[in-house]
Amino acid sequence: MIELSNISKKFDQTTVLDDLSLKVEAGSRTAIVGPSGSGKTTLLRILAGFETPDAGQIVLGDRVLFDQNTFIPAHERGIGFVPQEGALFPHMKVGDNIAYGLKGSKEENRLRVAELMALVSLDNRLASHWPHEISGGQQQRVALARALAQKPALMLLDEPFSALDTGLRAATRKATADLLEQAGVATILVTHDQQEALSFASQIAVIRNGRFTQVGSPMEVYSRPVDEETALFLGDALIFPAQVNGGVARCCLGDVPVSHPQQTGDRRIMLRPEQMMIAADHPQPTATICEVDFTGHLSTLTLTSPDWPTALQIKTLSQQHWQKGASVRVMIQGQACVLAS
Incomplete structure (x- = not known):
């Protein structure tokens, strides 16, 4: 040692x-x-x-x-x-x-x-x-x-x-x-x-x-x-402002469980791209694909929604049905990390 x-x-x-x-x-x-x-x-x-x-x-x-x-x-x-x-x-x-x-x-x-x-x-x-x-x-x-x-x-x-x-x-x-x-x-x-x-x-x-x-x-x-800064240095990360209370963060994506339930108030939360699940042909879509950057195994999708203040870029596994203009539903797996103020 x-x-x-x-x-x-x-x-x-x-x-x-x-x-x-x-x-x-x-x-x-x-x-x-x-x-x-x-x-x-x-x-x-x-x-x-x-x-x-x-x-x-x-x-x-x-x-x-x-x-x-x-x-x-x-x-x-x-x-x-x-x-x-x-x-x-x-x-x-x-x-x-x-x-x-x-x-x-x-x-x-x-x-x-x-x-x-x-x-x-x-x-x-x-x-x-x-x-x-x-x-x-x-x-x-x-x-x-x-x-x-x-x-x-x-x-x-x-x-x-x-x-x-x-x-x-x-x-x-x-x-x-x-x-x-x-x-x-x-x-x-x-x-x-x-x-x-x-x-x-x-x-x-x-x-x-x-x-x-x-x-x-x-x-x-x-x-x-x-x-x-640590989150972004270690890999792709999605950072959102959120209102955290009772182990749940309310952000533009909806209610997301968090890994630090004791933290409350106006915070910033982090999700990794692999936590974002994108479903095509969903009966209740929440976003529209406005751009697809295909790089082989992975694609970067630029998504927009009336509920979001800005477009969201998500790196995900490439699929044939990722097409510009397609409606999709964005879902979240796991917990968000509440970042230090």
Whole structure:
């Protein structure tokens, strides 16, 4: 387990991290997600030992890595680090990249490299290749094997999949998550990709302006974001003003049950697009399709209704009967999230 307590960092007079606290359990995967400039990379560099915080404490297991009296340098922390695009040594072959830093004999290192390559599903014959001779996905696996070679207690991943093609990114991410889980290594992934964070992690920490706005499970932060900015950052969201009372929000769509029944008054509520059910040929239509943006699997429908102050755009599964001018009924599944004021 690694625990950060009250970590702060300034560069000149600019506060980059402001009193951050976070706990990552052994063997778990945490994704730190936020917009550019929110402090993600600085936090990762502090954890790795490349930067020194101004205040706070970092404890890995039962070992203090940083406090007001202690600073353990990067090479003594036992933390693995996989940077963006892998950063393999171009003048060293794949096997030598993985063996970098190993202290055993030549034969021991060779066996360890073969073991690590099998662990990350790489053909051992690639050990004699140069980094530029293998694919981007293979390079990322080599970088991961190199980091795992040191048997780290914690793995730090700095947007390691961002340079890969979409299909390869998903496959490499899944393989990496499975591998780290099997190895029992606690992992912290830094990314600006919301979908990547939600699919990879068991815990999401949303950072904005140097502070965590919300920490929780992927389902919790996605379905119950604390505020509007967090809701919109984590995916498509529909935000409505509403009058909330007795566990029900009254808005332009009608009465919607809410997930925070104790909250009342004039509020703003959030629904995710997948909660919106659109029925064609319904005997009691409530809206008209005025535009269809077809993108294959999904379509974005622009809907209007005399009861709505503005048009509503809803992303939904494509169907042949989504036609401009068609009358439909809009229904809601589940509960709306009441956002913080």
